[in-house]
Amino acid sequence: MLGIFRVIARRVASFRLVSPAVLLGLAAGLALAGLLTQAGGALRASPAQAEASSATLPGHTGVASCAGSTCHGRSVADGAVVRQDELLRWQEESSPSGAHSRAWRAVREPRGQAIIRRLGLDAAGVQRDCAGCHATPGAQRQSDGVDCEACHGRASGWLATHYTVGATHARNLAQGMTDLVNPRVKAQVCLDCHFSGDAKGQFIAHRIMAAGHPRLSFELDLFTTLQQHHDEDADYARRKGGKTNAMRMWAVGQAEAVKRSLELFSQPARAVDGIFPELTFFDCHSCHRRIHDGEAGGNVTAVPNPGRPVDPGTPPYNDENMIMLLAAARVVAPDAAAIFDTRARAFHRAMLVGRSETVAAAQALRQSADALSGRFAVASFTREQTFAIMETIASDAIGARFTDYGGAVQSVMAVDTLLGGMVNQGMVPAAAANGLRIQINEAYAAVRDPNGFQPMAFRRALEGAVRSIRSLR
Ligand code: HEC
Ligand code: HEC
Ligand code: HEC
Numbered sequence: 001m002l003g004i005f006r007v008i009a010r011r012v013a014s015f016r017l018v019s020p021a022v023l024l025g026l027a028a029g030l031a032l033a034g035l036l037t038q039a040g041g042a043l044r045a046s047p048a049q050a051e052a053s054s055a056t057l058p059g060h061t062g063v064a065s066c067a068g069s070t071c072h073g074r075s076v077a078d079g080a081v082v083r084q085d086e087l088l089r090w091q092e093e094s095s096p097s098g099a100h101s102r103a104w105r106a107v108r109e110p111r112g113q114a115i116i117r118r119l120g121l122d123a124a125g126v127q128r129d130c131a132g133c134h135a136t137p138g139a140q141r142q143s144d145g146v147d148c149e150a151c152h153g154r155a156s157g158w159l160a161t162h163y164t165v166g167a168t169h170a171r172n173l174a175q176g177m178t179d180l181v182n183p184r185v186k187a188q189v190c191l192d193c194h195f196s197g198d199a200k201g202q203f204i205a206h207r208i209m210a211a212g213h214p215r216l217s218f219e220l221d222l223f224t225t226l227q228q229h230h231d232e233d234a235d236y237a238r239r240k241g242g243k244t245n246a247m248r249m250w251a252v253g254q255a256e257a258v259k260r261s262l263e264l265f266s267q268p269a270r271a272v273d274g275i276f277p278e279l280t281f282f283d284c285h286s287c288h289r290r291i292h293d294g295e296a297g298g299n300v301t302a303v304p305n306p307g308r309p310v311d312p313g314t315p316p317y318n319d320e321n322m323i324m325l326l327a328a329a330r331v332v333a334p335d336a337a338a339i340f341d342t343r344a345r346a347f348h349r350a351m352l353v354g355r356s357e358t359v360a361a362a363q364a365l366r367q368s369a370d371a372l373s374g375r376f377a378v379a380s381f382t383r384e385q386t387f388a389i390m391e392t393i394a395s396d397a398i399g400a401r402f403t404d405y406g407g408a409v410q411s412v413m414a415v416d417t418l419l420g421g422m423v424n425q426g427m428v429p430a431a432a433a434n435g436l437r438i439q440i441n442e443a444y445a446a447v448r449d450p451n452g453f454q455p456m457a458f459r460r461a462l463e464g465a466v467r468s469i470r471s472l473r
């Protein structure tokens with residue numbers, strides 16, 4: 001079980017968990033139940049995948065420099081300020097919090113090797129096409145996978161001072177630490193690898209998917225929680241100006257994903273592969289669909305989608321994040337929602353006209369998404385608004401746009417994240433929310449098999465989940 005399926009299996013098992021310790025326990029339980037891919041198994045290193053020393057960037061200090069037993073290398077989380085067992089949690093390969101330390105190994109294991117073989121990559125090809133996401137760009141040791149500095153920033157400017165007397169979050173940032181509290185900054189860090197980036201060999205082309213790579217599906221708040229290795233206690237709230245607002249994280253994550261997609265698509269070198277458009281930008285199942293010759297109703301399995309004014313047979317742009325962003329905007333920034341919607345439709349329609357028209361429409365849409373990201377980053381997301389966003393996602397107007405698998409998966413992750421966020425903010429009692437797990441699991445079950453995805457059945461499952469959530473309102 002890989003990628004999004006693995007994540008779905010995890011979500012089906014339990015609610016948003018606030019404590020990393022609980023998360024670790026959950027991962028262990030799931031592993032026993034056989035739901036998680038077990039780390040381990042023989043490494044099959046071939047010469048092509050032997051560690052290459054990539055160009056080391058100045059300022060990267062390496063995991064060892066964080067790992068001291070008085071620093072982040074403790075075996076118990078008894079630190080006065082931060083847990084200090086972060087290294088152990090990053091290394092725990094059987095849990096999602098340990099996924100990053102095994103990222104380079106994944107390239108060397110049989111599935112990674114099979115992808116590399118199908119693409120015919122030599123060592124340089126692996127560096128070019130895989131290392132940007134499965135290792136830390138600029139690190140000395142690729143075998144450390146995605147290391148601390150891949151997210152926290154290169155450490156040389158702050159390593160010696162970030163724990164000393166007088167250290168504050170603001171000072172650390174001034175010395176070059178990455179501001180992962182800022183949802184816009186964090187989204188961009190994660191999206192480089194969990195969507196695609198435009199530098200450092202971080203682009204997941206359709207060729208790589210077609211060679212067997214799991215598809216990438218990402219939701220900022222859910223994935224942050226899955227790899228969480230910090231506690232949001234009183235000390236954290238004091239240092240960072242409050243606890244994480246999951247609803248804000250979700251909404252900003254959607255806006256930033258829309259921006260990233262449009263930015264990459266607007267680059268001529270990214271958007272075209274030979275004589276074909278780069279297919280990774282489009283909805284996967286629009287092409288990977290069966291043709292039912294001779295059956296009642298003809299060959300048509302596509303369901304009309306009111307948000308995409310394109311002709312039958314045109315590959316639709318993957319708009320999973322646009323749909324979520326629209327739902328959030330309708331509630332939290334209604335004045336901006338209509339223009340975003342108009343621009344999204346214009347973007348889809350421009351595809352029927354030409355490349356330059358499409359790029360112009362992409363730029364306009366990106367601007368709208370950027371403005372929404374800025375507003376969401378400072379919005380508080382009240383209880384009423386959060387309920388309203390969930391209702392909007394399941395409403396007829398938005399629900400009719402889940403004609404494809406990608407959007408459907410986003411909508412279930414959204415409902416799960418938003419409900420979990422309300423629990424964490426004390427807006428909804430945990431016990432009551434847990435009582436709705438069955439309905440949410442039904443919505444997850446409706447997206448478990450991408451090839452058997454049934455839009456109408458999915459909408460019923462999603463509506464059922466939201467109807468039961470309504471009872472908490
Ligand atoms: C844009 C960044 C990106 C690029 C480029 C990339 N990957 Fe990945 N890869 C990921 C992410 C992110 C995941 C995890 C997906 C998830 O679980 O959501 C992943 C998962 C995998 C997995 C499954 C790992 C597991 O533990 O199940 C393998 C194998 C893999 N990648 C191999 C490769 C190879 C080989 C290449 C180069 C041809 C490559 N990847 C290029 C980002 C990337
Ligand atoms: C995939 C990205 C990623 C990686 C890899 C990663 N972290 Fe983190 N880390 C985060 C995020 C996101 C947070 C939460 C930041 C926040 O909300 O202030 C965090 C929080 C922390 C905190 C708590 C900060 C605080 O102010 O309470 C510490 C300490 C920490 N990480 C250390 C490490 C160490 C050490 C490693 C490597 C062994 C590591 N991290 C690897 C993303 C990452
Ligand atoms: C330098 C690239 C890179 C960055 C930056 C990065 N990741 Fe990852 N992440 C990966 C790769 C590659 C994998 C898959 C590793 C594997 O399964 O072997 C992964 C796996 C994960 C997983 C486990 C998913 C699963 O299927 O079990 C989570 C959760 C995750 N990342 C969250 C985050 C978050 C949150 C951020 C931003 C704070 C982030 N990542 C930043 C490359 C990256």
Ligand code: HEC
Pocket residue numbers: 206209210211212215279280281282283284285286287288315
């Ligand atoms: C515009 C049409 C189109 C879109 C959109 C598209 N693909 Fe493909 N895909 C193809 C074609 C054409 C092939 C090659 C089929 C062949 O070799 O027989 C292919 C091959 C594949 C294969 C290999 C299948 C096999 O059995 O060999 C995979 C896996 C794949 N695509 C995944 C994806 C994913 C994931 C997405 C979405 C990110 C996607 N595709 C989007 C047209 C598309």
